[in-house]
Amino acid sequence: MPGHRLDPIDERFRSLNLAQAVSINAYEWKMTQDDRPWKKFELNVEEPADQATLLGLYEHLETELDKAGFYHPPEKKPSMVRNLRVPLARARLTDQEVRTFRGVITALSKGRGRVLAKLAEKAATKPTP
Numbered sequence: 001m002p003g004h005r006l007d008p009i010d011e012r013f014r015s016l017n018l019a020q021a022v023s024i025n026a027y028e029w030k031m032t033q034d035d036r037p038w039k040k041f042e043l044n045v046e047e048p049a050d051q052a053t054l055l056g057l058y059e060h061l062e063t064e065l066d067k068a069g070f071y072h073p074p075e076k077k078p079s080m081v082r083n084l085r086v087p088l089a090r091a092r093l094t095d096q097e098v099r100t101f102r103g104v105i106t107a108l109s110k111g112r113g114r115v116l117a118k119l120a121e122k123a124a125t126k127p128t129p
Contacts, residue, residue, distance in 0.1 A: 048092040057098045058085050064109040
């Protein structure tokens with residue numbers, strides 16, 4: 001291309017330059033062999049949780065936040081609830097992910113980490129027979 005300057009190859013990254021060249025050549029070769037569109041890359045993706053399951057998560061979170069005094073000042077509660085629900089809905093959580101989040105909420109609200117630490121401490125100080 002007239003007037004177009006190519007940057008010199010960085011000698012420190014020869015393997016990257018080679019990898020890029022191989023990738024481009026493989027792609028171009030594939031395009032000459034088969035003009036059909038590629039199959040969609042498929043993952044084993046679980047379906048998102050249903051609305052009732054998500055609503056349970058929202059209510060669980062909101063109840064515990066209310067108990068902890070999170071909604072202050074109280075008149076801002078509706079907008080704060082919306083600010084929590086929107087990104088959670090956008091995440092398209094699966095049933096398992098919802099259960100995990102609910103477990104996190106329960107652990108935080110009941111201080112599960114502190115309880116488990118006390119049990120471990122008690123077990124460590126107990127004399128062994």
